[in-house]
Amino acid sequence: xxMADKKVEVFAAIIIGCVGVFFVFGMPFFVxxxxxxxxxxxxxxxxxxxxxxxxxxxxxxxxxxxxxxxxWKTIAYFGITVIILGNFISSIGFSEEPSFSLLVMVRFxxxxxxxGVCFSLGVAAIGRTNNPDKNFAYSIAAQVIMGSLxxxxxxxxxxxxxxxxxxxxxxxxALIGLFFVxxxxxxxxxxxxxxxxxxxxxxxxxxxxxxxIMVVWQMGVGPFFNNLVPYGIGNGISSDAIGxxxxxxxxxxxxxxxxxxMLIDKVDRSHAIFGALTVQIxxxxxxxxxxxxxxxxxxxxxxxxxxxxxxxxxxxxIAAVDRSGNYSVMIPASQLGGISxxxxxxxxxxxxxxxxxxxxxxxxxxxxxxxxxxxxxxxxSE
Numbered sequence: 001x002x003m004a005d006k007k008v009e010v011f012a013a014i015i016i017g018c019v020g021v022f023f024v025f026g027m028p029f030f031v032x033x034x035x036x037x038x039x040x041x042x043x044x045x046x047x048x049x050x051x052x053x054x055x056x057x058x059x060x061x062x063x064x065x066x067x068x069x070x071x072w073k074t075i076a077y078f079g080i081t082v083i084i085l086g087n088f089i090s091s092i093g094f095s096e097e098p099s100f101s102l103l104v105m106v107r108f109x110x111x112x113x114x115x116g117v118c119f120s121l122g123v124a125a126i127g128r129t130n131n132p133d134k135n136f137a138y139s140i141a142a143q144v145i146m147g148s149l150x151x152x153x154x155x156x157x158x159x160x161x162x163x164x165x166x167x168x169x170x171x172x173x174a175l176i177g178l179f180f181v182x183x184x185x186x187x188x189x190x191x192x193x194x195x196x197x198x199x200x201x202x203x204x205x206x207x208x209x210x211x212x213i214m215v216v217w218q219m220g221v222g223p224f225f226n227n228l229v230p231y232g233i234g235n236g237i238s239s240d241a242i243g244x245x246x247x248x249x250x251x252x253x254x255x256x257x258x259x260x261x262m263l264i265d266k267v268d269r270s271h272a273i274f275g276a277l278t279v280q281i282x283x284x285x286x287x288x289x290x291x292x293x294x295x296x297x298x299x300x301x302x303x304x305x306x307x308x309x310x311x312x313x314x315x316x317x318i319a320a321v322d323r324s325g326n327y328s329v330m331i332p333a334s335q336l337g338g339i340s341x342x343x344x345x346x347x348x349x350x351x352x353x354x355x356x357x358x359x360x361x362x363x364x365x366x367x368x369x370x371x372x373x374x375x376x377x378x379x380x381s382e
Contacts, residue, residue: 005130012183013129014139016076017122018146019083019177020115021332023052025147026166029154033163034103044100051104052111057336059116063329067124068187076181079117083174086110087167118177120329123315125185127328133269133316137261140308144254151247187325207327209377210318211334213369217277217314218338220365221307223346224284226339227358228300234355235291245293249300256308269313270378276310277370281363288356317377 023030031045040048066075089106126135150169157165232242263272283303291299319328342365349357 005135008183009185010126010129010135010138012180013122013125013135013185014142015122015177015180016118016125016184017139018142019080019174020056020117020119020122021143022146022150022170022173023111023115023166024056025143025150026154026170027052029150029158030163030166033158033166037162038103040100048100048104048107051108052115053336053340055108055111055113056116056119057333057340059112060120060330060333060336063117063120063124063333064326067121067325067329072121072125072187073181073184075117075121076177076184079114079121080174080177080181082110082114083118084171086114087170087174091164091167091171116332119332123331124325124329127315127319127322127331128185128187128325129319131264132319133264133312134261136312136315136319137257137264139257140311141254141257141261144250144257144308148247148251148254151250206321206377207318209372210314210321211327211330213372213377214314214318214331214334215338215341216365216372217369218335219342219345220284220362220369221280221303222335222339223342224358224362225303225307226343227346227355228287228296231287231355232291232296235296237291237293237296241293242296245297245300248297249304252301253304253308256305256310257312259305260309260312264312264316269317270374272313273310273317273373274370276306276313277366279306280310281366284359284363284366287359317373 027049031049034040034048035042035045086106086109090103090110122139126132126139129135154166154169157169159165161168228246229239229242232245233239237245260272280303283299283306286299315328315331318331322328342362346358346361349361
């Protein structure tokens with residue numbers, strides 16, 4: 001049985017998801033903070049970051065096994081408790097004698113049992129609603145607002161309070177999440193599992209293809225976006241100017257999910273996916289040659305708007321063929337995994353000495369995600 005779209009239940013799922021994903025938005029600032037405050041090298045700081053992201057991805061993958069075995073409110077309380085403890089330890093436990101290996105372990109466990117659990121649970125809960133596309137759009141809009149506020153406020157907090165300027169807001173947000181857990185959708189594992197008995201091959205195949213599409217798409221868009229800074233610097237744009245452009249583009253990208261929420265009932269999902277992904281390919285290919293700051297900013301805005309516009313449709317695509325939530329809970333793993341794989345491929349391309357290959361690589365993988373959607377997914381889901 002699908003989750004009734006009660007506003008308070010949807011809002012609770014969005015809040016729990018935001019509690020989980022908050023540290024991803026603030027990770028660049030946390031990395032800078034542990035370098036300056038704890039004296040870690042850039043390589044060590046990036047390993048700390050990778051440990052947390054890896055923990056979140058693993059938590060999402062393991063969600064297949066725990067999402068229907070335990071009551072979701074219990075899982076949420078557990079995840080939020082770990083977030084509070086992990087960030088509290090990170091705030092006070094490494095100020096005098098910083099231990100790199102211990103910090104890596106704390107952040108990995110916080111990602112695995114805390115942030116990753118809450119992020120995955122929020123996604124799974126939204127996936128169980130009657131209108132997942134629209135509710136995913138609301139969720140992404142909330143994350144855009146949170147990400148913009150993080151980029152605006154956390155750097156100032158960290159300049160005054162060190163890494164506590166990142167961990168204390170994470171704890172505060174987790175405490176807010178604690179209040180909303182009681183409104184979270186009450187799952188019924190036995191009822192959901194019984195529903196899985198019918199047409200088993202289709203129920204397994206389509207969600208897996210949907211997750212594959214998500215992985216391939218993120219292999220293209222994630223690493224490309226993360227390489228915009230060196231592209232701008234290569235065109236003579238200062239780091240400060242690039243930071244301003246990306247802050248503006250991130251704030252403006254809320255147009256994407258808001259537009260999606262308004263058009264979901266009026267536009268066919270396949271048309272929206274094809275149109276938005278095609279626009280992304282064209283924008284990526286336009287990042288060539290010399291570019292002004294205005295041109296850089298406008299392209300970044302269009303890219304992020306398209307990114308956040310198509311996200312709800314792709315996530316809703318998976319949720320629509322996954323009644324149980326067993327596969328929807330792995331959406332964060334597919335996103336983070338795709339970005340990680342893409343970064344590895346792009347690293348090898350950069351060794352060739354031709355940065356423009358990034359554009360063709362990213363565009364090709366987005367095009368491949370379109371082909372997989374229309375050839376393997378769409379016909380079988382109808």
